Amino acid sequence: MSDYVLRVLAKDAGVRVLAAITTGLAREAAERHAAYPIASAALAYGMTAGALLGALLKVQERVALKVDGDGRLGKMIVEADAYGRARGYIAVPDAVSGESLGREAVGDALGKSGVLTVVKDLRLRDLYRSATALEYGELDKEIEHYLNQSEQIPSRVEIGVVMDEEARSIAVCGGLLIQALPGHGHERLERLAERLDAQPPVEQLLAQGETPEQIVDRLMQGDEYLALDTTPLTFSCSCSKDRSAKALRMLDPEDQLALIAEGEAIIDCHFCHARYTFSRDELVALHEEALLERRSLEQDDTETQ
Ligand SMILES: [Zn+2]
Numbered sequence: 404m405s406d407y408v409l410r411v412l413a414k415d416a417g418v419r420v421l422a423a424i425t426t427g428l429a430r431e432a433a434e435r436h437a438a439y440p441i442a443s444a445a446l447a448y449g450m451t452a453g454a455l456l457g458a459l460l461k462v463q464e465r466v467a468l469k470v471d472g473d474g475r476l477g478k479m480i481v482e483a484d485a486y487g488r489a490r491g492y493i494a495v496p497d498a499v500s501g502e503s504l505g506r507e508a509v510g511d512a513l514g515k516s517g518v519l520t521v522v523k524d525l526r527l528r529d530l531y532r533s534a535t536a537l538e539y540g541e542l543d544k545e546i547e548h549y550l551n552q553s554e555q556i557p558s559r560v561e562i563g564v565v566m567d568e569e570a571r572s573i574a575v576c577g578g579l580l581i582q583a584l585p586g587h588g589h590e591r592l593e594r595l596a597e598r599l600d601a602q603p604p605v606e607q608l609l610a611q612g613e614t615p616e617q618i619v620d621r622l623m624q625g626d627e628y629l630a631l632d633t634t635p636l637t638f639s640c641s642c643s644k645d646r647s648a649k650a651l652r653m654l655d656p657e658d659q660l661a662l663i664a665e666g667e668a669i670i671d672c673h674f675c676h677a678r679y680t681f682s683r684d685e686l687v688a689l690h691e692e693a694l695l696e697r698r699s700l701e702q703d704d705t706e707t708q
Pocket of ligand 1 (some may be wrong): 641642672675
């Protein structure tokens with residue numbers, strides 16, 4: 404089963420539901436960062452959280468979440484958009500695992516205290532930014548807390564990861580997000596939340612081969628709903644050699660000269676580990692372009708004065 408997120412609207416029940424399978428997304432994040440098991444599991448939670456928050460966005464909007472805890476994995480950053488594209492990294496991908504790779508162990512490794520920051524680009528003049536203290540040691544509960552507290556939308560989030568038998572890589576992972584529709588309060592959500600608690604965890608259902616459609620159907624228990632759409636989920640990074648060149652052009656001239664003296668520059672994207680190599684000749688060209696740009700800017704300045 405490839406990765407996707409299903410969006411469902413249940414008007415009578417007063418909720419919207421998102422159900423996602425994110426196994427491939429999580430595996431790719433783990434592979435790209437050569438992550439050890441505990442970091443792979445943490446990235447799986449993070450990528451799934453990103454995919455779910457991304458699916459709440461409108462076209463062209465983007466979301467970034469940063470989990471900055473006091474655990475041995477260091478901070479984790481995930482970005483996602485409304486088109487199902489997500490990327491992420493964790494500061495210490497080679498942190499050593501303890502015995503367990505369960506949700507508590509992942510929570511410990513990320514840290515029990517710290518801050519969850521959510522930044523959204525909603526195509527407005529300013530970015531939307533919210534910071535909430537980490538309280539639960541489980542990422543799905545932290546996201547739920549953020550949605551309830553900061554966005555003030557009654558929400559329930561469940562994310563789960565199953566590791567393979569050798570506990571090295573991701574066997575399956577995914578998540579569910581239930582949100583009260585505008586004008587509906589907590590009561591409507593509670594009904595669904597009780598059902599959610601009564602059924603096996605989402606990762607177990609996915610591991611049994613159930614699809615997001617089947618999981619939503621099980622949750623709705625005969626309540627009418629409309630399946631709006633499904634969006635494929637992909638690990639996708641917006642980096643490119645062009646963007647790296649732009650960043651090099653922005654450096655101070657002295658720093659550019661230092662790179663030229665080294666004879667080569669390698670830019671390693673921390674989101675996806677794509678590497679962009681700039682030869683001495685390319686660096687010289689960039690340096691000269693930057694000088695020209697600077698000169699013409701200075702000229703514009705004197706002309707307008
Ligand atoms: Zn990249």
